Amino acid sequence: MTVASVPVKRTALYDEHRALGARLIPFGGFEMPVQYSSILKEHEAVRRRAGLFDLSHMGQFVLEGEGVAEWVDRLTINNVATIKPMQARYNIFTNARGGAHDDVIFYRLENRWLLVVNASNAGKMWKHLNERAGGSAVNLTNLHGRSALIAIQGPQALAMLAPHAGADLSALKYYFCAEASVYGRPAVIARTGYTGEDGFEIFVDGKYAVEIWRALLADNCATGLEPCGLGARDVLRLEAGMPLYGHELAEDITPLQAGLGWAVKFGKPEFLGKEALLAQQEADDFRRVAGIVMAGRAPAREGYRVFLGDRDVGEVRSGSTAPSVGNRNVATALVEPEAAVVGTAVAVEIRGTKHAATVVALPFYKRS
Amino acid sequence: MAQPENLLYSKEHEWVKIDGDIATVGITEYAQSSLGDIVYVELPKTGAHVVQFGNIGVVESVKAVSDLFTPVGGEVVEVNAELDGDPALVNREPFAGGWMLKIRLSDASETARLLSPSAYEQLVAEEAH
Numbered sequence: 001m002t003v004a005s006v007p008v009k010r011t012a013l014y015d016e017h018r019a020l021g022a023r024l025i026p027f028g029g030f031e032m033p034v035q036y037s038s039i040l041k042e043h044e045a046v047r048r049r050a051g052l053f054d055l056s057h058m059g060q061f062v063l064e065g066e067g068v069a070e071w072v073d074r075l076t077i078n079n080v081a082t083i084k085p086m087q088a089r090y091n092i093f094t095n096a097r098g099g100a101h102d103d104v105i106f107y108r109l110e111n112r113w114l115l116v117v118n119a120s121n122a123g124k125m126w127k128h129l130n131e132r133a134g135g136s137a138v139n140l141t142n143l144h145g146r147s148a149l150i151a152i153q154g155p156q157a158l159a160m161l162a163p164h165a166g167a168d169l170s171a172l173k174y175y176f177c178a179e180a181s182v183y184g185r186p187a188v189i190a191r192t193g194y195t196g197e198d199g200f201e202i203f204v205d206g207k208y209a210v211e212i213w214r215a216l217l218a219d220n221c222a223t224g225l226e227p228c229g230l231g232a233r234d235v236l237r238l239e240a241g242m243p244l245y246g247h248e249l250a251e252d253i254t255p256l257q258a259g260l261g262w263a264v265k266f267g268k269p270e271f272l273g274k275e276a277l278l279a280q281q282e283a284d285d286f287r288r289v290a291g292i293v294m295a296g297r298a299p300a301r302e303g304y305r306v307f308l309g310d311r312d313v314g315e316v317r318s319g320s321t322a323p324s325v326g327n328r329n330v331a332t333a334l335v336e337p338e339a340a341v342v343g344t345a346v347a348v349e350i351r352g353t354k355h356a357a358t359v360v361a362l363p364f365y366k367r368s
Numbered sequence: 369m370a371q372p373e374n375l376l377y378s379k380e381h382e383w384v385k386i387d388g389d390i391a392t393v394g395i396t397e398y399a400q401s402s403l404g405d406i407v408y409v410e411l412p413k414t415g416a417h418v419v420q421f422g423n424i425g426v427v428e429s430v431k432a433v434s435d436l437f438t439p440v441g442g443e444v445v446e447v448n449a450e451l452d453g454d455p456a457l458v459n460r461e462p463f464a465g466g467w468m469l470k471i472r473l474s475d476a477s478e479t480a481r482l483l484s485p486s487a488y489e490q491l492v493a494e495e496a497h
Contacts, residue, residue, distance in 0.1 A: 023404075039430040040405045231404070231431050297408055297452065299428055321407040321430055329408075351410075351426070 011056035012148050012206035013213055020227055028119025030057035033229040042232035043323055046195050050154030051228035052216055055201070056209065059122030060143040061129065063113040067137030072106070072113075075132060075272050077255055077264045083108045088175045088192050090263060092255050093128065094273035098280060100249040100258070101128060107177050107190055114188065114203065116149070118245045148209035152216065152225070153199030153236075155367075160220040161200055165189055169200065183208075183215050194233065196240025196324075196365055238332070239324045241291065241363025247302065247317045248289050248332055256280055257288050257334065259362060287314055290340040291364055292331050292348070295356040300331035300348045306339065307347045307354060313339040316348060324365040332362075370489065371396070372463055376479055377488035378421070378439040383463065386479060391440045394467040395427060395458065398492045403429040406458045409451045411436075411469055416444045418471065420478045425468075427458070439482055442474040 009030045017024060022033035033054065035042065045051045063072070069081040078091040085108055093101040102121040107114040117125045122144050129140055152161050162169045167180035167189060177190035185208040193199040204212060217225060234244065243249045248258045255264050256277060264277055280286055294300055300319035305312050314335030322330040331348070333339075339346055342361050347354035375383040381399035385392045400406065408428040418424050420441040427434050447469045450457055458466035483491065 034431070035404060038405050235430060297455075298410065299408055299433075301433060 009057075009145060011054055011145075012209035013054045013056060013150075016210060016213055017054065017227075022227070022229060025230075027230060028057045028122070030119060032057055033227070035229040035231045036227045039229070039231040039235060040323060042226055042228040043235050045224060045226035046154045046197055046228060046232065046236055047324055048155070049224035049226070050152055050156040050160055050199070050220070051195075051226050051232065052213070053151040053153065053228050053233060054209075054213070055149040055151050056145075056147075056206070057119040058149055059115075059117035059119060059125060060147045060149065060203065061115040061117065061126065062141040062143060063115055063129075063138055064111070064141070065136075065138040068113050071133070071136040071138055073268060074270060075128075076104075077260075077271060077273075077277070079265050079268065080106060085110055086177050086179075088177055088190055092249070092260065092263060093125065094255070094271065094277070095251055096273055096276065097252075098254040098256070098273035098276035099251045100245065100253060100255060101125070101251065103243060103245055103249050105192060107188065109177070109179060109188065121245060146206050148204050148206045150202045150204070150209065150213060150216075151193060151199060152202070153193045153195040153228075154197050156220075156223060156225070157197070157199040160216065160223065160225055161189075161202075164215065164219070172200075174198075183212050185212060187212075194240075194242055195236040196242070196363065197236075197367055234318075235320050235322065238318050238320050238330065239322050239363065239365035241365075243289075244318060248334075253289075253334065254280060254286070257286050259289050285337060287334050287336055288340045289317065289332050289362075290335050291360045291362040292316075292333050292346060292357045293325070293360050293364070294329035294331070294348065295358070297329070298350050298355050299329040300333075300350065300355075300357065304331075305349045306333045306335050306357075307349065308336070308339045308344070313346070322364055330364045331357075371485040371492075373485050375463070375485065376439070376482035377485070377491075378437065378482060379491060380421075380437045380439075382437060382439045384439040384479075384482065386473075386476075389473045389476065390445065391442070391471045391473055392467050393438060393440070393469050393471060395436070395462055396488075396492075397462050398495075399427075400459050400462045400466070403427060403432065403434060405430050406455045409436075409455050409458065409468065411447045411451070412444050414444055414447060417474075418442065418444060420475075420481070436468070438469075438471065440471055440473055440478050442471040444469055445472050446470040 167178040188203040319331035
Protein backbone atom coordinates (compact mmCIF):
# COMPACT_ATOMS: atom_id res chain seq x y z
CA MET A 1 0.00 0.00 0.00
CA THR A 2 1.28 3.43 -0.86
CA VAL A 3 0.39 6.29 1.39
CA ALA A 4 0.55 9.71 -0.21
CA SER A 5 2.34 11.94 2.25
CA VAL A 6 2.28 15.70 2.40
CA PRO A 7 5.73 17.06 3.19
CA VAL A 8 5.68 18.58 6.65
CA LYS A 9 7.39 21.94 6.98
CA ARG A 10 9.24 23.34 9.95
CA THR A 11 9.30 26.86 11.30
CA ALA A 12 12.53 28.73 12.03
CA LEU A 13 12.02 27.79 15.70
CA TYR A 14 11.75 24.01 15.17
CA ASP A 15 15.10 23.24 16.83
CA GLU A 16 14.17 25.43 19.79
CA HIS A 17 10.98 23.46 20.30
CA ARG A 18 12.90 20.20 20.19
CA ALA A 19 15.48 21.50 22.67
CA LEU A 20 12.69 22.59 25.02
CA GLY A 21 11.23 19.09 24.98
CA ALA A 22 8.06 19.98 23.12
CA ARG A 23 5.68 17.34 21.83
CA LEU A 24 5.32 18.07 18.12
CA ILE A 25 2.30 17.40 15.94
CA PRO A 26 1.49 18.16 12.31
CA PHE A 27 -0.71 21.25 12.15
CA GLY A 28 -1.54 23.31 9.09
CA GLY A 29 1.28 21.66 7.14
CA PHE A 30 3.90 22.35 9.82
CA GLU A 31 5.39 20.33 12.63
CA MET A 32 4.27 22.41 15.62
CA PRO A 33 4.56 22.17 19.40
CA VAL A 34 1.26 21.08 20.99
CA GLN A 35 2.75 21.30 24.48
CA TYR A 36 6.09 21.74 26.23
CA SER A 37 5.47 20.91 29.89
CA SER A 38 1.70 20.61 30.36
CA ILE A 39 -1.27 22.26 28.66
CA LEU A 40 -2.71 23.27 32.03
CA LYS A 41 0.58 24.77 33.29
CA GLU A 42 1.04 26.69 30.05
CA HIS A 43 -2.54 27.91 30.22
CA GLU A 44 -1.96 29.13 33.77
CA ALA A 45 1.23 30.93 32.75
CA VAL A 46 -0.70 32.95 30.14
CA ARG A 47 -3.57 33.81 32.51
CA ARG A 48 -1.28 34.78 35.41
CA ARG A 49 2.07 35.83 33.89
CA ALA A 50 2.81 35.36 30.21
CA GLY A 51 3.36 32.72 27.57
CA LEU A 52 5.49 32.68 24.42
CA PHE A 53 4.07 31.13 21.26
CA ASP A 54 5.56 30.25 17.88
CA LEU A 55 2.88 31.10 15.33
CA SER A 56 5.16 31.07 12.32
CA HIS A 57 2.97 28.43 10.70
CA MET A 58 0.30 31.06 10.09
CA GLY A 59 0.10 32.43 6.58
CA GLN A 60 1.47 35.94 6.05
CA PHE A 61 0.77 37.84 2.84
CA VAL A 62 1.82 41.38 1.98
CA LEU A 63 -0.63 43.42 -0.10
CA GLU A 64 0.58 46.58 -1.82
CA GLY A 65 -0.92 49.10 -4.20
CA GLU A 66 -3.47 51.88 -4.35
CA GLY A 67 -6.38 49.52 -4.87
CA VAL A 68 -5.93 47.15 -1.93
CA ALA A 69 -8.65 48.44 0.39
CA GLU A 70 -11.30 48.83 -2.29
CA TRP A 71 -10.51 45.39 -3.73
CA VAL A 72 -10.48 43.53 -0.40
CA ASP A 73 -13.65 45.29 0.74
CA ARG A 74 -15.45 43.38 -2.03
CA LEU A 75 -14.16 40.01 -0.75
CA THR A 76 -14.73 40.41 2.98
CA ILE A 77 -17.49 41.22 5.47
CA ASN A 78 -15.79 43.88 7.60
CA ASN A 79 -14.62 47.36 6.60
CA VAL A 80 -11.10 47.53 5.24
CA ALA A 81 -10.94 51.04 3.77
CA THR A 82 -11.63 52.60 7.18
CA ILE A 83 -8.64 50.90 8.84
CA LYS A 84 -6.22 53.62 9.87
CA PRO A 85 -2.49 53.32 9.26
CA MET A 86 -0.92 51.15 12.00
CA GLN A 87 -4.29 49.70 12.93
CA ALA A 88 -5.34 46.06 12.85
CA ARG A 89 -8.79 44.61 12.19
CA TYR A 90 -10.40 41.18 12.27
CA ASN A 91 -12.16 40.14 9.09
CA ILE A 92 -13.63 37.18 7.21
CA PHE A 93 -13.28 36.30 3.55
CA THR A 94 -16.60 34.84 2.47
CA ASN A 95 -17.74 32.58 -0.34
CA ALA A 96 -20.79 33.30 -2.53
CA ARG A 97 -23.02 31.44 -0.04
CA GLY A 98 -21.85 33.67 2.78
CA GLY A 99 -19.78 30.88 4.32
CA ALA A 100 -16.36 31.63 5.76
CA HIS A 101 -13.47 31.02 3.36
CA ASP A 102 -11.06 32.10 6.09
CA ASP A 103 -10.96 34.39 9.10
CA VAL A 104 -8.02 36.76 9.10
CA ILE A 105 -6.45 39.88 10.54
CA PHE A 106 -5.46 42.86 8.40
CA TYR A 107 -2.61 45.02 9.65
CA ARG A 108 -2.40 48.35 7.81
CA LEU A 109 1.22 49.48 7.78
CA GLU A 110 2.55 52.78 6.38
CA ASN A 111 2.69 51.76 2.73
CA ARG A 112 1.46 48.18 2.66
CA TRP A 113 -0.93 45.74 4.27
CA LEU A 114 -0.04 42.60 6.18
CA LEU A 115 -2.67 39.88 6.00
CA VAL A 116 -2.45 36.98 8.46
CA VAL A 117 -4.44 33.90 7.50
CA ASN A 118 -4.92 30.48 9.10
CA ALA A 119 -2.11 28.02 8.42
CA SER A 120 -4.57 25.40 7.20
CA ASN A 121 -6.07 27.92 4.77
CA ALA A 122 -2.87 29.57 3.54
CA GLY A 123 -2.81 27.64 0.27
CA LYS A 124 -6.44 28.18 -0.65
CA MET A 125 -6.29 31.84 0.43
CA TRP A 126 -3.24 32.52 -1.73
CA LYS A 127 -5.13 31.02 -4.66
CA HIS A 128 -8.32 32.91 -3.77
CA LEU A 129 -6.49 36.24 -3.75
CA ASN A 130 -4.49 35.64 -6.92
CA GLU A 131 -7.52 34.48 -8.89
CA ARG A 132 -9.29 37.72 -8.00
CA ALA A 133 -6.39 40.17 -8.25
CA GLY A 134 -6.54 40.50 -12.04
CA GLY A 135 -7.27 44.05 -13.11
CA SER A 136 -6.89 45.39 -9.57
CA ALA A 137 -4.06 47.74 -8.64
CA VAL A 138 -2.64 45.28 -6.11
CA ASN A 139 0.62 43.43 -5.71
CA LEU A 140 0.73 40.25 -3.60
CA THR A 141 3.72 38.72 -1.83
CA ASN A 142 3.62 35.43 0.05
CA LEU A 143 5.81 35.40 3.16
CA HIS A 144 4.43 32.08 4.42
CA GLY A 145 7.26 30.16 6.06
CA ARG A 146 9.80 32.99 5.59
CA SER A 147 8.54 35.54 8.06
CA ALA A 148 8.28 34.33 11.64
CA LEU A 149 5.49 35.22 14.06
CA ILE A 150 6.13 35.10 17.80
CA ALA A 151 3.37 35.98 20.29
CA ILE A 152 3.86 36.98 23.90
CA GLN A 153 0.55 36.87 25.74
CA GLY A 154 -0.50 37.48 29.31
CA PRO A 155 -0.81 40.19 31.96
CA GLN A 156 3.00 40.51 32.18
CA ALA A 157 3.58 40.62 28.41
CA LEU A 158 3.94 44.40 28.31
CA ALA A 159 6.48 44.46 31.16
CA MET A 160 8.46 41.63 29.56
CA LEU A 161 8.58 42.95 26.00
CA ALA A 162 8.69 46.73 26.50
CA PRO A 163 12.36 46.99 27.62
CA HIS A 164 13.45 45.24 24.39
CA ALA A 165 11.16 47.00 21.92
CA GLY A 166 12.10 50.04 19.88
CA ALA A 167 8.69 51.62 20.41
CA ASP A 168 6.62 52.81 23.34
CA LEU A 169 4.48 49.72 23.79
CA SER A 170 2.49 51.12 26.71
CA ALA A 171 1.12 53.71 24.27
CA LEU A 172 0.23 51.05 21.69
CA LYS A 173 -3.53 50.48 21.83
CA TYR A 174 -5.34 47.17 21.46
CA TYR A 175 -5.52 46.23 17.76
CA PHE A 176 -2.86 48.73 16.75
CA CYS A 177 0.67 48.00 15.58
CA ALA A 178 4.09 49.62 15.21
CA GLU A 179 6.91 49.18 12.73
CA ALA A 180 9.75 49.09 15.20
CA SER A 181 12.38 46.69 16.45
CA VAL A 182 12.72 43.91 19.01
CA TYR A 183 16.21 43.32 20.41
CA GLY A 184 17.44 45.61 17.65
CA ARG A 185 15.96 43.56 14.81
CA PRO A 186 13.32 45.12 12.54
CA ALA A 187 9.88 43.92 13.54
CA VAL A 188 6.21 44.73 13.28
CA ILE A 189 4.79 44.65 16.81
CA ALA A 190 1.01 44.39 17.11
CA ARG A 191 -1.14 44.46 20.22
CA THR A 192 -3.23 41.52 19.10
CA GLY A 193 -3.68 37.96 20.23
CA TYR A 194 -5.83 34.88 20.54
CA THR A 195 -5.84 34.16 24.25
CA GLY A 196 -8.20 36.65 25.87
CA GLU A 197 -5.25 38.35 27.60
CA ASP A 198 -3.26 41.46 26.83
CA GLY A 199 -0.29 40.71 24.62
CA PHE A 200 1.69 41.29 21.50
CA GLU A 201 2.39 39.55 18.22
CA ILE A 202 5.83 40.09 16.73
CA PHE A 203 6.47 39.70 13.01
CA VAL A 204 10.16 39.24 12.19
CA ASP A 205 12.22 37.80 9.39
CA GLY A 206 12.71 34.09 10.05
CA LYS A 207 16.47 34.60 10.34
CA TYR A 208 15.99 36.60 13.58
CA ALA A 209 13.39 34.31 15.13
CA VAL A 210 15.76 32.13 17.16
CA GLU A 211 17.69 34.98 18.78
CA ILE A 212 14.51 36.85 19.73
CA TRP A 213 12.81 33.70 21.05
CA ARG A 214 15.86 32.79 23.15
CA ALA A 215 16.35 36.33 24.45
CA LEU A 216 12.73 36.71 25.51
CA LEU A 217 12.78 33.38 27.35
CA ALA A 218 16.17 34.05 28.98
CA ASP A 219 15.32 37.59 30.07
CA ASN A 220 11.94 36.64 31.52
CA CYS A 221 12.37 33.14 32.91
CA ALA A 222 12.71 34.54 36.45
CA THR A 223 9.30 36.21 36.19
CA GLY A 224 7.61 33.17 34.76
CA LEU A 225 7.46 33.44 30.97
CA GLU A 226 6.74 29.95 29.63
CA PRO A 227 6.89 28.60 26.09
CA CYS A 228 3.34 27.56 25.20
CA GLY A 229 2.03 25.18 22.58
CA LEU A 230 -1.07 24.94 20.43
CA GLY A 231 -2.87 22.89 23.10
CA ALA A 232 -2.89 25.74 25.61
CA ARG A 233 -3.66 28.20 22.84
CA ASP A 234 -6.81 26.29 21.91
CA VAL A 235 -8.09 26.20 25.51
CA LEU A 236 -7.30 29.92 25.94
CA ARG A 237 -9.13 30.95 22.77
CA LEU A 238 -12.13 28.74 23.52
CA GLU A 239 -12.50 30.27 27.01
CA ALA A 240 -12.22 33.72 25.43
CA GLY A 241 -15.00 32.86 22.97
CA MET A 242 -12.81 33.26 19.90
CA PRO A 243 -13.71 31.17 16.85
CA LEU A 244 -11.31 28.63 15.37
CA TYR A 245 -11.61 28.04 11.64
CA GLY A 246 -12.87 24.54 10.92
CA HIS A 247 -14.80 24.53 14.19
CA GLU A 248 -16.96 27.63 14.71
CA LEU A 249 -16.35 28.91 11.15
CA ALA A 250 -16.14 26.96 7.90
CA GLU A 251 -17.10 27.14 4.24
CA ASP A 252 -20.59 26.05 5.34
CA ILE A 253 -20.73 28.05 8.58
CA THR A 254 -21.36 31.75 8.03
CA PRO A 255 -20.18 34.66 10.22
CA LEU A 256 -23.81 35.16 11.31
CA GLN A 257 -23.99 31.56 12.48
CA ALA A 258 -20.72 32.00 14.34
CA GLY A 259 -22.11 34.97 16.26
CA LEU A 260 -19.89 37.39 14.39
CA GLY A 261 -22.71 39.57 13.07
CA TRP A 262 -20.94 42.63 14.51
CA ALA A 263 -18.27 42.16 11.83
CA VAL A 264 -20.73 41.93 8.92
CA LYS A 265 -21.00 45.41 7.42
CA PHE A 266 -24.17 45.29 5.35
CA GLY A 267 -23.67 49.00 4.67
CA LYS A 268 -20.85 48.16 2.25
CA PRO A 269 -22.12 48.52 -1.36
CA GLU A 270 -21.19 44.95 -2.21
CA PHE A 271 -19.12 42.03 -1.06
CA LEU A 272 -18.94 38.35 -1.94
CA GLY A 273 -21.77 36.55 -0.19
CA LYS A 274 -23.62 39.70 0.88
CA GLU A 275 -26.96 38.65 -0.66
CA ALA A 276 -26.77 35.21 0.95
CA LEU A 277 -25.98 36.73 4.34
CA LEU A 278 -28.78 39.29 4.01
CA ALA A 279 -31.25 36.51 3.23
CA GLN A 280 -29.95 34.44 6.14
CA GLN A 281 -30.29 37.36 8.53
CA GLU A 282 -33.80 38.07 7.26
CA ALA A 283 -34.95 34.46 7.72
CA ASP A 284 -33.24 34.22 11.12
CA ASP A 285 -33.87 30.46 11.24
CA PHE A 286 -30.27 29.31 10.98
CA ARG A 287 -28.28 27.06 13.29
CA ARG A 288 -25.93 29.15 15.37
CA VAL A 289 -22.97 28.79 17.67
CA ALA A 290 -23.91 28.70 21.34
CA GLY A 291 -21.74 28.44 24.42
CA ILE A 292 -22.56 25.54 26.70
CA VAL A 293 -21.34 24.56 30.14
CA MET A 294 -21.58 20.94 31.19
CA ALA A 295 -23.16 20.22 34.58
CA GLY A 296 -20.95 17.20 35.21
CA ARG A 297 -17.35 16.18 34.86
CA ALA A 298 -17.50 14.49 31.45
CA PRO A 299 -16.06 16.80 28.76
CA ALA A 300 -18.08 17.52 25.62
CA ARG A 301 -16.02 16.91 22.49
CA GLU A 302 -16.24 17.90 18.85
CA GLY A 303 -18.96 15.98 17.02
CA TYR A 304 -21.01 15.00 20.08
CA ARG A 305 -24.76 15.49 19.53
CA VAL A 306 -26.76 18.12 21.40
CA PHE A 307 -30.38 17.51 22.46
CA LEU A 308 -33.25 19.75 23.47
CA GLY A 309 -35.55 17.32 25.22
CA ASP A 310 -35.61 14.31 22.91
CA ARG A 311 -34.82 16.30 19.79
CA ASP A 312 -31.32 16.33 18.22
CA VAL A 313 -30.72 20.05 17.70
CA GLY A 314 -27.08 20.15 16.65
CA GLU A 315 -23.53 19.24 17.49
CA VAL A 316 -20.54 20.26 19.57
CA ARG A 317 -17.85 22.07 17.55
CA SER A 318 -15.17 22.61 20.22
CA GLY A 319 -14.95 21.40 23.79
CA SER A 320 -12.50 21.42 26.64
CA THR A 321 -11.98 21.57 30.33
CA ALA A 322 -11.77 25.29 31.13
CA PRO A 323 -9.48 26.15 34.04
CA SER A 324 -10.55 29.82 33.90
CA VAL A 325 -14.23 28.86 34.08
CA GLY A 326 -13.95 27.12 37.44
CA ASN A 327 -12.57 23.97 35.79
CA ARG A 328 -15.97 23.33 34.25
CA ASN A 329 -16.26 21.62 30.90
CA VAL A 330 -17.25 24.16 28.27
CA ALA A 331 -18.06 23.79 24.60
CA THR A 332 -19.33 25.56 21.59
CA ALA A 333 -22.18 23.91 19.74
CA LEU A 334 -23.85 24.65 16.43
CA VAL A 335 -27.54 24.34 17.28
CA GLU A 336 -31.03 25.29 16.18
CA PRO A 337 -32.10 28.81 17.24
CA GLU A 338 -34.37 27.78 20.09
CA ALA A 339 -31.55 25.76 21.66
CA ALA A 340 -29.17 28.72 21.44
CA VAL A 341 -31.08 30.91 23.88
CA VAL A 342 -29.01 31.70 26.97
CA GLY A 343 -30.25 29.74 29.96
CA THR A 344 -31.71 26.86 27.95
CA ALA A 345 -31.22 23.42 29.50
CA VAL A 346 -29.80 21.06 26.87
CA ALA A 347 -28.08 17.67 26.95
CA VAL A 348 -24.94 16.41 25.26
CA GLU A 349 -24.79 12.76 24.29
CA ILE A 350 -21.52 11.25 25.45
CA ARG A 351 -20.92 7.57 24.66
CA GLY A 352 -24.64 6.86 24.52
CA THR A 353 -25.62 8.74 27.68
CA LYS A 354 -27.16 12.21 27.82
CA HIS A 355 -25.35 14.65 30.09
CA ALA A 356 -26.97 17.87 31.30
CA ALA A 357 -25.64 21.21 30.11
CA THR A 358 -26.74 24.84 30.07
CA VAL A 359 -26.49 27.41 27.30
CA VAL A 360 -24.50 30.46 28.41
CA ALA A 361 -23.45 33.72 26.80
CA LEU A 362 -20.04 33.85 25.10
CA PRO A 363 -17.29 34.49 26.00
CA PHE A 364 -16.89 32.03 28.86
CA TYR A 365 -13.99 34.09 30.20
CA LYS A 366 -13.27 37.80 30.18
CA ARG A 367 -10.16 39.24 31.81
CA SER A 368 -10.84 41.56 34.74
CA MET B 369 12.36 4.15 32.44
CA ALA B 370 12.28 1.05 34.64
CA GLN B 371 8.86 -0.51 35.19
CA PRO B 372 7.73 -1.57 38.68
CA GLU B 373 8.72 -5.21 39.14
CA ASN B 374 5.72 -6.40 41.14
CA LEU B 375 3.21 -5.68 38.36
CA LEU B 376 2.09 -7.20 35.08
CA TYR B 377 1.29 -5.09 32.01
CA SER B 378 -0.91 -4.98 28.94
CA LYS B 379 0.04 -3.82 25.46
CA GLU B 380 -2.48 -1.00 25.95
CA HIS B 381 -0.36 0.41 28.82
CA GLU B 382 -2.44 -0.75 31.75
CA TRP B 383 -0.80 -2.31 34.79
CA VAL B 384 -2.27 -4.93 37.08
CA LYS B 385 -1.25 -5.99 40.58
CA ILE B 386 -2.42 -9.45 41.62
CA ASP B 387 -3.19 -10.01 45.28
CA GLY B 388 -4.88 -13.38 45.78
CA ASP B 389 -8.01 -13.27 43.57
CA ILE B 390 -8.11 -9.45 43.53
CA ALA B 391 -6.48 -7.51 40.69
CA THR B 392 -5.81 -3.78 41.05
CA VAL B 393 -5.70 -2.00 37.69
CA GLY B 394 -4.30 1.34 36.55
CA ILE B 395 -2.44 2.94 33.68
CA THR B 396 1.33 3.18 33.48
CA GLU B 397 3.71 6.09 33.86
CA TYR B 398 4.32 5.96 30.10
CA ALA B 399 0.55 6.14 29.45
CA GLN B 400 -0.08 9.11 31.74
CA SER B 401 2.93 10.93 30.34
CA SER B 402 1.75 10.37 26.75
CA LEU B 403 -1.78 11.53 27.55
CA GLY B 404 -0.79 14.72 29.34
CA ASP B 405 -3.03 16.46 31.89
CA ILE B 406 -5.84 14.02 32.71
CA VAL B 407 -9.16 15.78 33.33
CA TYR B 408 -11.69 12.93 33.41
CA VAL B 409 -11.77 9.20 34.04
CA GLU B 410 -14.90 7.16 33.29
CA LEU B 411 -14.97 3.73 34.92
CA PRO B 412 -17.48 0.87 35.16
CA LYS B 413 -19.64 0.63 38.28
CA THR B 414 -18.98 -1.71 41.16
CA GLY B 415 -20.60 -5.05 40.40
CA ALA B 416 -20.02 -4.80 36.65
CA HIS B 417 -18.58 -7.85 34.91
CA VAL B 418 -15.73 -7.16 32.54
CA VAL B 419 -13.85 -9.40 30.12
CA GLN B 420 -10.11 -9.45 29.59
CA PHE B 421 -8.91 -6.78 27.14
CA GLY B 422 -12.45 -5.37 26.88
CA ASN B 423 -13.09 -1.64 26.65
CA ILE B 424 -14.25 -0.59 30.12
CA GLY B 425 -14.07 3.20 30.09
CA VAL B 426 -12.18 6.26 28.99
CA VAL B 427 -9.34 8.41 30.18
CA GLU B 428 -9.52 11.98 28.90
CA SER B 429 -6.75 14.53 28.79
CA VAL B 430 -7.30 18.19 27.92
CA LYS B 431 -7.12 17.41 24.20
CA ALA B 432 -7.86 13.72 23.78
CA VAL B 433 -10.18 10.86 24.66
CA SER B 434 -8.47 7.47 25.11
CA ASP B 435 -10.18 4.13 25.62
CA LEU B 436 -9.38 2.17 28.75
CA PHE B 437 -9.07 -1.61 28.47
CA THR B 438 -8.98 -4.07 31.32
CA PRO B 439 -5.97 -6.38 31.46
CA VAL B 440 -8.02 -9.05 33.29
CA GLY B 441 -11.65 -10.18 33.42
CA GLY B 442 -13.96 -10.54 36.38
CA GLU B 443 -16.26 -8.59 38.67
CA VAL B 444 -15.49 -4.98 39.54
CA VAL B 445 -15.41 -4.88 43.34
CA GLU B 446 -14.15 -1.31 43.85
CA VAL B 447 -13.48 1.81 41.80
CA ASN B 448 -11.18 4.61 42.92
CA ALA B 449 -13.67 7.29 43.96
CA GLU B 450 -10.89 9.85 44.43
CA LEU B 451 -10.40 10.10 40.68
CA ASP B 452 -13.83 11.67 40.34
CA GLY B 453 -12.71 14.80 42.17
CA ASP B 454 -9.02 14.62 41.32
CA PRO B 455 -8.37 12.88 37.99
CA ALA B 456 -4.87 14.40 37.90
CA LEU B 457 -3.97 11.90 40.61
CA VAL B 458 -3.39 9.53 37.69
CA ASN B 459 -0.70 11.92 36.41
CA ARG B 460 0.93 12.36 39.79
CA GLU B 461 0.83 8.76 41.05
CA PRO B 462 -0.04 6.39 38.19
CA PHE B 463 1.19 3.31 40.08
CA ALA B 464 -0.14 4.28 43.52
CA GLY B 465 -2.97 6.71 44.38
CA GLY B 466 -4.00 6.86 40.73
CA TRP B 467 -5.14 3.22 40.58
CA MET B 468 -8.49 2.84 38.83
CA LEU B 469 -10.34 -0.28 39.83
CA LYS B 470 -10.18 -3.60 41.64
CA ILE B 471 -11.46 -6.71 39.94
CA ARG B 472 -12.20 -10.12 41.43
CA LEU B 473 -10.51 -12.42 38.90
CA SER B 474 -12.79 -14.82 37.07
CA ASP B 475 -9.89 -16.81 35.61
CA ALA B 476 -6.44 -16.49 37.17
CA SER B 477 -4.83 -18.09 34.13
CA GLU B 478 -5.56 -14.92 32.10
CA THR B 479 -2.45 -13.36 33.63
CA ALA B 480 -0.39 -15.59 31.35
CA ARG B 481 -1.44 -13.30 28.47
CA LEU B 482 0.09 -10.23 30.13
CA LEU B 483 3.57 -8.77 29.80
CA SER B 484 6.36 -9.05 32.33
CA PRO B 485 8.06 -5.83 33.48
CA SER B 486 10.97 -6.43 31.10
CA ALA B 487 8.70 -7.26 28.15
CA TYR B 488 6.67 -4.10 28.82
CA GLU B 489 9.86 -2.06 29.13
CA GLN B 490 10.82 -3.26 25.67
CA LEU B 491 7.40 -2.32 24.27
CA VAL B 492 7.72 1.20 25.69
CA ALA B 493 11.23 1.56 24.29
CA GLU B 494 9.95 0.58 20.84
CA GLU B 495 6.94 2.92 20.96
CA ALA B 496 9.06 5.83 22.10
CA HIS B 497 10.96 5.66 18.79
